[in-house]
Amino acid sequence: MSKLQGNQALAKAFDVIDSIADGNRNLKDICEQLGLPKSTVHRILQGLIEARYIREVKGIGLVLGTKMIHLGIRAQADMPLKEIAKPYIRELALLTLDTVHLGIKDEDEIFYLDKIPGQRHVQMRSQVGDRLPLASTGVGKALMLDMPKMEWQRLISTQTELDIEHMMSRMEQYAKDDYSFDLEDNDDLVRCVAAPIRNKNGNIIAAISVTSIKDYMNDQRMNELIPIIQSYSKKISDKL
DSSP states (O other), rough: OOOOHHHHHHHHHHHHHHHHTTTOOHHHHEEEHTTOOOHHHHHHHHHHHHHHSSEETTTEEEOHHHHHHHHHHHHHHHHHHHHHHHHHHHHHHHHHHHHEEEEEEEEEEEEEEEOOOSSSSSSOOOOOEEEEGGGSHHHHHHHHHEEEEEEEHHHHHTTTTOOHHHHHHHHHHHHHOOOOOEEEESSSTTEEEEEEEEEEEEEOOEEEEEEEEEEGOOHHHHHHHHHHHHHHHHHHHHHH
């Protein structure tokens, strides 16, 4: 295959991926959108499915595969989000004296992208690069806010220590007001207030939280922190 042919084949494969990402779920629709022969698209799809860039889900059709999702997560981690957010989360940590986390969604887990330690005589065990279940953390719940309720229930049910009915009620309140709490859901005595970071389309791409032990995080202070954290998450969202 010549270099030109190789480039054309690669361009067609990208076009097929883009078509599926746009919501085309079957061979016929993809061919109609791209104006390509069925034999060509079928051959491309077979290669993409084998490489796990595309998968076929019964009852739904063609969707982006696990390899594509992982690449997306890697791309998020490599994008300038961390550098853009750094001065804001550092300022937030100085303002509150508590630990500030920046996290993104990685499948059913929160991936800690950055952490600014607090100035109190307590330190959080979390580390940059750690992963924890979404439903059991404040940042994770903030990343869940726009999800369907069935997805909330699925994620909550994976954590046996959580009361599903009570947590679903909390999530409804959080989604309504665009924030979330960790009320010792993951670690005894550890509490946090979190808010989502959104891109220009309003989609949640990350979240920040202020975290400390219960001694410094009574109910009144947590409620007072909500608008402060939301203001910083908005600053980061606007900068993005």
